[in-house]
Amino acid sequence: MHSSNSSKPTPTPLPTPDLALCARGVDVYYGTIKVLEDVSLDVYPGKVTAIIGPSGCGKSTFIKALNRIGELESNMRIKGEIQFFGQNIYSQRVNLNRLRRQIGMVFQKPNPFPMSIYDNVAYGVRVFSRPSRSVLDELVESALTDAALWNEVKDSLTKSALSLSGGQQQRLCIARSLAIKPRVLLMDEPCSALDPIATLKIEELIRSLQQELTIVIVTHNMQQAARISDRTAFFSTDESQVGRLIETDATAKIFGAASHSRTRDYIEGRFG
Numbered sequence: 001m002h003s004s005n006s007s008k009p010t011p012t013p014l015p016t017p018d019l020a021l022c023a024r025g026v027d028v029y030y031g032t033i034k035v036l037e038d039v040s041l042d043v044y045p046g047k048v049t050a051i052i053g054p055s056g057c058g059k060s061t062f063i064k065a066l067n068r069i070g071e072l073e074s075n076m077r078i079k080g081e082i083q084f085f086g087q088n089i090y091s092q093r094v095n096l097n098r099l100r101r102q103i104g105m106v107f108q109k110p111n112p113f114p115m116s117i118y119d120n121v122a123y124g125v126r127v128f129s130r131p132s133r134s135v136l137d138e139l140v141e142s143a144l145t146d147a148a149l150w151n152e153v154k155d156s157l158t159k160s161a162l163s164l165s166g167g168q169q170q171r172l173c174i175a176r177s178l179a180i181k182p183r184v185l186l187m188d189e190p191c192s193a194l195d196p197i198a199t200l201k202i203e204e205l206i207r208s209l210q211q212e213l214t215i216v217i218v219t220h221n222m223q224q225a226a227r228i229s230d231r232t233a234f235f236s237t238d239e240s241q242v243g244r245l246i247e248t249d250a251t252a253k254i255f256g257a258a259s260h261s262r263t264r265d266y267i268e269g270r271f272g
């Protein structure tokens with residue numbers, strides 16, 4: 001059993017190759033400004049890990065460090081170590097294309113490419129390989145099925161992805177990620193632009209994907225974190241506005257009997 005921890009996470013009981021992701025003593029900076037300090041977090045394979053915490057505490061920053069997408073977008077740099085199934089992802093030997101293929105990401109605002117539904121899903125596959133049309137057709141169908149979108153779009157695959165509703169666009173973006181068969185999917189508030197019905201569909205989808213995939217999801221929605229995750233990590237800022245991991249544990253424990261008073265206060269809506 002993985003016991004709870006308070007401000008300093010306890011050493012992992014698993015050898016790190018058995019963890020999907022393992023952050024140890026991670027500090028993150030934008031330029032010279034430190035926004036996260038000393039984050040150590042284990043992400044268990046085949047589980048959904050929710051990251052919660054008040055605005056600005058570094059949740060998005062943290063998950064963008066997990067597949068090194070942050071450094072593409074900004075002047076982000078990190079200290080400490082992050083391992084992906086035992087491999088240090090900040091090692092110079094890491095192939096970044098391969099890493100980002102294995103650790104996919106879905107963003108807050110659906111961002112389909114301005115092309116057909118089919119081409120959106122096929123896009124990443126074509127970047128990495130040259131499959132025959134029939135293999136590609138199968139991959140597209142299977143990714144759209146896994147993303148619970150196939151039945152809605154199977155007769156309009158050549159239509160522009162931009163003609164879909166927001167919820168459909170987000171499921172399309174999930175299909176696009178799934179088509180290249182990642183081992184981990186990072187989701188940054190994937191439902192924040194969606195209505196309750198579309199949100200429910202994405203939540204059901206997250207639960208069904210968990211069979212084959214490890215998911216890390218940032219959410220502001222406490223009920224959502226409680227409903228869909230196995231483990232929850234609560235981040236918050238200290239007096240100097242630097243984000244920290246305050247507590248991580250099984251979701252039932254975090255929402256039922258969190259160890260740290262700041263976690264309880266946040267969950268009960270007393271701050272943030």
Ligand SMILES: Nc1ncnc2c1ncn2[C@@H]1O[C@H](COP(=O)(O)OP(=O)(O)OP(=O)(O)O)[C@@H](O)[C@H]1O
Nearest residue numbers: 030035053054055056057058059060061062074075
């Ligand atoms: N590209 C960037 N350059 C400089 N500072 C940034 C950048 N992105 C984020 N920050 C700063 O880093 C801190 C953490 O931001 P981040 O977006 O990670 O927090 P968050 O917890 O995800 O917030 P929210 O819940 O509002 O999305 C904030 O102070 C933010 O202003």
